[in-house]
Amino acid sequence: MPKDTTISARLWAFAIWTLVGLFLINLLGLIGSVVTSSFATRWLGTWLPAGFTTRWYFSAWAEFQLDDVLTVTFQIVFAVVFLSGLIGVPVAYAMARRNFPGKQLVMILFLLPILVPPVTFGIPLATVLYKVGLGGSITGVILANLVPTVPFVILVMIPFIEQVDPRIESAARVFGANTRQVFLHVLLPILTPGVLAALLLVLVRTIAMFELTFLTAGPTSQTLVVALYYSVFAAGVRAVQSIDAMAVIYMLTTLVWLIIALRFVNPTQIVARAKREAN
Amino acid sequence: MSGATLNEERVSLRTRLAEKGIDGTTLLILPGIIFIFALFVYPFCYGLWLSFQPKVGGALANYEKFFSQPFLYNTIWTTMRLALPVTLINLLISLPIAFRVRLMRNQRLLTTLLILPITLGTVLVAEGMIFYLGPQGWFNRILLTFGLISAPLKLVNNYWGVFISLVITGFPFTFLLILSYVTGIDPSLEQAAATLGANARNRFREVFFPLLLPGLAITFCLAFVQAYSVLPSAVLVGDPANATRVISIAAYQAATEEYDYPMASAIAMIMGVTQLGVVALVLALRSLVYRGPVAAAKG
């Protein structure tokens, strides 16, 4: 379609770009404030801090035992990523390939954990986990985080698997491949991009998941985001700059993974992908 | 003889099941089902049961307590008052931006920038807001310098603090979903409408909007769920004792401060019911409108 050049169309476009601009500028200001503060020697009631230093990063690292926290965070995150792929992908495959009685019901079952706020099932789940002795442990945090991520993987993977022509698998079987060989040599290579995309999104989600981790974590199983919350919540005890340094570290850990994820998936095609490639 | 018959029967049973769509592949959903039952359905049911086992009083005591104390039942209204407008605002901002981005040839950079707040997480956004929007922050300083305001705006530690925080953290998600729905609509439909005499406004009203409506409903539900369970920002940049005492704060306090798990479970159940009520309402409205394919119809 040629560009609409009427005055009202131009005004409308201008208004929207202004909105986008304001959003981005304020976002930049917000992130900039935290980053500036994390490098500030002292910053009270002025445009810019009195001086700059990197020492808050070292003190934050030591004070909050960030090496421990980061180790725990990534143990939890990678376990969640691996397990949600392991459970979710086969389910998505079966759901995409078979029609069986009660499929609708199963689908609703898998949808519910995404449609219900984490707090709602998080509180009873935490109670159950404490009852069976997993409360406060890394295992407990992993299990709790899996509840929304497994359905997430299923939902993202179903359309992706549906658009893979089942005749490819049939062809492999005609040529004598058994189930394991079909899976290893045919399905896995085809599905890898989709699985990778889904799992990277799970990874970003899990790093940022506050509610479930907060409810189930103990002192030794805190992830970065929960540690950050406690430090902000208990502000005043520690220098605000070292909290900011920790917040910046947190932002960078997620940012790296988000950028990696965006290299693999075009985010706009999560819903539309199947249709587009079918054409 | 009998062995052969048995074998035949077994084969036919297997075939019969396969015809209904149940075979080895279908069984792959079993681990998923077991997982959901163990970690979602069972805890949920346990929580429901627990909510009827109050520390004191009869089976319904927790619910009676919740609905008799304004301190507790007002949290539903407080949460709705935040979550509903925030979700609507995010939808209303995302829609025109998504329509702009759709026309761009290189969408990736802008999309990445717009969904950047996903990486920030609620805690960093809250921390940033305290700095940036606080009375000494850059935002108020700039407005004061340009003479747009005479005294610093109070934007944190009240209703608006949580509101802004929810818009920032909820926008990327809403935008991403809406963008993918918008780009999923066959562009030839717009061209067809144009050749038939529809101007930009009519193309949106007659073609895009009705086709987007189902997607907008889904997006609304998912974004609403996120906003409804707001917790960290309600505490950090809100007014957790009054204006932003949302329902999840009440639930957390019962669980982690009073160690009253039955009461916490009861609040969680009330939270789920009210939230699902809104979702069910939206989905019911959705089923009243068309929800078929958004590509052009094909033979």
Place this chain on the structure above:
Amino acid sequence: MKSPEFNELRLDTIRREFGGFNALKGISLTIKRGEFIALLGPSGCGKTTALNCIAGLLSLSGGKIMLDDRRIDDLRPEERGFGMVFQNYALFPHMSVAKNIGFGLRMRGVAKSEIDRRVAEAVNLVRLQGQEAKLPGQLSGGQQQRVAIARAIVIEPPLVLMDEPLSNLDAKLRLEMRQEIRRIHSSLGSTTIYVTHDQEEALSLADRIVVLREGEIRQVGTPEDLYARPADVGVADFMGYRNRLAGKIVSRDGATARIDIGGGELVGLLQGSFSGDAAVVALRPEDLSTDMTGGGEAGSFGAKVTAIEYRGSEFHGLAMTDQGTELHFSSHHRHGVGERIRLRGMPERTLVFDGAKA
């Protein structure tokens, strides 16, 4: 229903670039009211680009489009008032058949009773009675096609644009819809521009055919013109002249010439001007045969059969000349593979082009 009055649509050296790529390299064409014009060419020749430019879905990089004295290339598509049928039909999936057809009228603010009357008329014209309340998804491909046509013509456009409207249908339905499109065109007296890559479709439908290649017009003419006298080897190839032989002009006699193709000779009609004696001979399979006799060795050449298949009324074969050119020929005999044969062309249907230009 009648089309509004206009006398001619003029494309004046219209150009379109896509980031440095010239999709249309200055096309000029005049279309008269009531004509059925086919834009014919292989994919990527610019025919759909040309149609989208006329519809206003693409802006021009240069040139102008005139409707009589009115310049229309700066108008937006909704201001041009042309009817368009899309390749994938582009029916609105959320509207009933009647709503789809009435869309253009609603956009024009036509009164409700008038819309109902004209939609009913259009439904009759495309023979969709009884389907008005269905959604497009409930219709077959052919029915969807009819809705798309009805939706485009119900607004009584001065010009109907069709972008490969039959390419998504199966062979039988395609034939049926071809006749339908022609019938609707004549009963409305409208002007139609029809884009296709199928020469048979163009030949059977159009009053005039415009052959496009690489963004340029190669030939404009009636179907008979194009079929009998293609302007160059490229157009000939598109018109079913599948055999192409390089050779040298030995002698001329008015418009006819004898061409030495190595291992024998062919007699054919000279096309256009020649800069030397290099020639390219184009021949249809049905005009190259083993059956014709007379003239002894003259006007024929030897080849070896490489394949033969039965086509009902005759045999269709592949043969290799001694120079290694593969040729399609027809015959009433089942030749064996490997057999030496002598092939002879029908001189009045053998076209000789300048070899230096081809």
